[in-house]
Amino acid sequence: MAGVEQSVNDPYLWLEEVTDERALDWARAHNDVVVARFAASERFTDLEGRILDMLDTDAKIAYPSRRGRWLYNYWRDAAHPRGLWRRTTFAEYAKDAPDWDVLIDLDALATAEDENWVWGGAGVLRPEQSRALISMSRGGADAKVVREFDIETREFIDPADGGFHLPEAKSDLRWIDIDTVYVGTDFGPDSLTDSGYPRIAKRWRRGTPLTEAETVFEGTADDVAVSAGYDRTPGYERHFVGRSTDFFNEEVYLLEDDGSLRYLDVPTDASESWYKDWLLILLKSAWEVGGTNYPAGALLAIDFEKFLSGAREFEAVFTPDARTSLHGYGWTENHLLLITLEDVQTKLYVLTPGPDGWTGQPLADAPPMATTSVMNLDPLEGGDEFMLTTSGFTNPATLLASAVGGQAEKLKQEPGFFDASGIETEQFFAKSDDGTMVPYFVIRHRDRKGTPGPTVMSGYGGFEVSRTPAYSGASGMGWLERGGTWVMTNIRGGGEYGPEWHTSVQKANRHKVYEDFAAIAKDLVARGITTAEQLGAVGGSNGGLLMGVMLTRYPELFGAIVCQVPLLDMKRYHLLLAGASWVAEYGDPDKPEEWEYISKYSPYQNTDADAVYPPILLTTSTRDDRVHPGHARKMAALLEEQGHTFWYHENIEGGHGGAADNKQSAFQAGLIYEFFTQMLMERGE
Incomplete structure (x- = not known):
């Protein structure tokens, strides 16, 4: 069977019955195979225990939410x-x-x-x-x-x-x-x-x-x-x-x-918010109003009551450029704080409204190759105080307290959970098929430079979700400490360069998301960082769809793939759970002209018994009521029928995040790194 062409001909529809005992027995049988292969060794037990200790430790920061x-x-x-x-x-x-x-x-x-x-x-x-x-x-x-x-x-x-x-x-x-x-x-x-x-x-x-x-x-x-x-x-x-x-x-x-x-007569795709006298509008597409053209990604401000009375003379308090986008913003009692991304690295600013307009200046220093976020703004009861949290791939999180015009004071510092000595972060750019330069971060030990080695790249590419540097003790323990290289990609579909980084690849242009990820895979090989046989890929949800496309369209680029809580049957995704809400992202498969482009990449419809696929681990959760577990179940069943190398694991609870508690989270993380270790580091030994 070369994929499943039409839903009515789908022999695995029975696997969409979430709690049907036949389907659950099928899942449990595959779970047993996965546990025996990847979760029964002393190495797995040790890693799972270390990750669980990290998740359970009192040494991690107890991030607060401020209410007065x-x-x-x-x-x-x-x-x-x-x-x-x-x-x-x-x-x-x-x-x-x-x-x-x-x-x-x-x-x-x-x-x-x-x-x-x-x-x-x-x-x-x-x-x-x-x-x-x-x-x-x-x-x-x-x-x-x-x-x-x-x-x-x-x-x-x-x-x-x-x-x-x-x-x-x-x-x-x-x-x-x-x-x-x-x-x-x-x-x-x-x-x-x-x-x-x-x-x-x-x-x-x-x-x-x-x-x-x-x-x-x-x-x-x-x-x-x-x-x-x-x-x-x-x-x-x-x-x-x-x-x-x-x-x-x-x-x-x-x-x-x-x-x-x-x-409120503003573009429906804009994000509007208000605080006291001010209305803020973050544009997702260009807007011509009041005789002025404002670009996508601009943040506009206007007196709210004047706006309601018909005024349209906005002040652009942030305007993007080719390298810089607005990542977030929020009010203190008297000031507006901005978080920007410049080539996916954060910079912070404070803006102040006054009788002569808005003034701005830098808020605080943000370290390179890291993400710094502003949190715990409470303009109603907290004055001009705020907190900052910052972390990088190898730098554990630090939490600081400050106020506009004051000095930041360190409140909490997380310990390191893996040996990061000698591990460095670099940023590169790959040229996609249409010439777009796409950034990605490479995290590896300096001794790995010059020698291709086992590498795992992660991706998402959808819904304007920006991926920025952050500490991950699990990947450090499970991959970096073992000598692996970790890659975080910033492919289109996210918001790293503003809303057009996302809107330019919706629906009929979705293929560019996958071309970006494939271009980075090729670039990693061209730079001598890895080889195709040593390169793995991982993604979940919309990123799971990305993994399904990599498997079926670009199998020659990878040595192993992990596909988590994925969308895979794009013929039926809009009929399952929350799927109908994503038609604006992917298109409507019931419309022939839109199914025409969706059908070209939908993984479930494009599997091929004669193709050579890298080994794949599919994971999902029975209790995921956002992305239906039937996607992963049916894909696993089809791959099994076609004779491909695959493994399937289903957590019987856990929701869309895949885990309901720290122990389940530790198991899921340990499973991924053990899979990549066996597939990319030990295969052929």
Whole structure:
């Protein structure tokens, strides 16, 4: 069988039945083969143990989320594999051993309720911070149960006593005040979009049944999602709703007191935000307005009330160039902080609005070959304070505290988890088929220079997700310490050079993503860094699709591939779970003119029994309710039928991240590096 041409002829559709016992037995049988081959050795056990110790150690930074005087943190360690939700004050956090106030012990809760709870997040009501909306999933799925929690009594509020509670669904629940929330959830028939997200937003008052919640906005079935929210900035309170018409376009409205909607007339593919008097618009495509042309990637500012009154005289507070893009931004009480990428390396700036316009200057130094991020901005209660975190491929994370105009003070420093002595980071550029220069980072021991060696390159290439340097103890232990070379690619589809780095390769131009990755693979060989036989590739989700294309279109470039929680059957992806929400990225396979270009790369339709493929490890999760596990299952079954060398492993829980706790994460990571070690370092020995 040369691929699967049409869904109706697909002999493996039965593997799309997620929890069918026949399908699960099939998965377990393949799991046994993988464990016996890759997870039964002393070397694997040692690596898995080291990674687990790293994930469980108290020495790692407990990254906080600031809410006024409180710093909240979700923490996992060996004694609490499911995790603790806790908080402390800034003064206490600055100590070497902070005294944390534990709010929820998820392990104890899961035991008491006999549920496989995985933490999903907490929405704390401000300014009181006496209540929170707690999200939890069963096994790590996107669909979550939401329950109201009393922070003062440390108890969940029973729905019978007026507590807000939503059963398992892909819900959106946001505070308005202590007795009112905005809710989007599965209200019954026709209340969800085709993508499985809320289609209707309602206002729900305490003590009333969900069926009596008041509808404030409705979208259509072919939207991605609808949501509603409340900006509680004192003196600037605003209610708003959003309608995501596809993954990259959203209509935003202010919700007036009389229930009417006031449309924000900005490009639907732009990202808009507001703070007090200012409206900010980050453009994803060029925009001509008010007699001025603004480029894609520009950040525009305007007085919000003047904008609502019809003014369109924006000030461009950031304008990109060929090498520089805006990576992020956020407000302190009086300033706007910008994070930029210049050839995928960060630089930080502070901008200040004044009566004569905006002024700007550098905020802080950012080391090269590293990523520095601004976090914990709290303009409502935190003044002009902020935190910085910085790390590189071989430099563990450092957390610093500062304020605009002040000096940064080191708060926390993570230890190194692998021997990085002699390991260096370099940046190179490869020329893709259309002449575009595509950057990538190479991390290797200096003694490897001049000698081709085992190398693994990772990639994603989609949804404007930028990949920047970051410390990875797991890859250091599992690969760099063993003498391997690690490569992080910045192929198109990401946002490393602004929105056009992404939009230029959507839909019919998707092939350029794969040409970029292949060009880097060839460049690595041309530079003498590796050989095709010693080169591996790894990617997950959209990056798993990338791996499937590498297997079927560029098999000669690789010695081994790891394909994680992937999309692979692009004929049916839009019919499975959240797949319909990604049509704006890939195209609609039900439209012949769009299936024409999708069909040329869809891995499941392009496998060939007569081709020579490198060995591949496919991994997925039964509980992944974002990318359907059927993609990986069916691809494995087809490769098996065609006689190709493959391995398949399915975590029976874990969601889209592939793991539900640190032990599962350690196993998954150890499996990948052991696979590459056997395939790229030991094959032929």
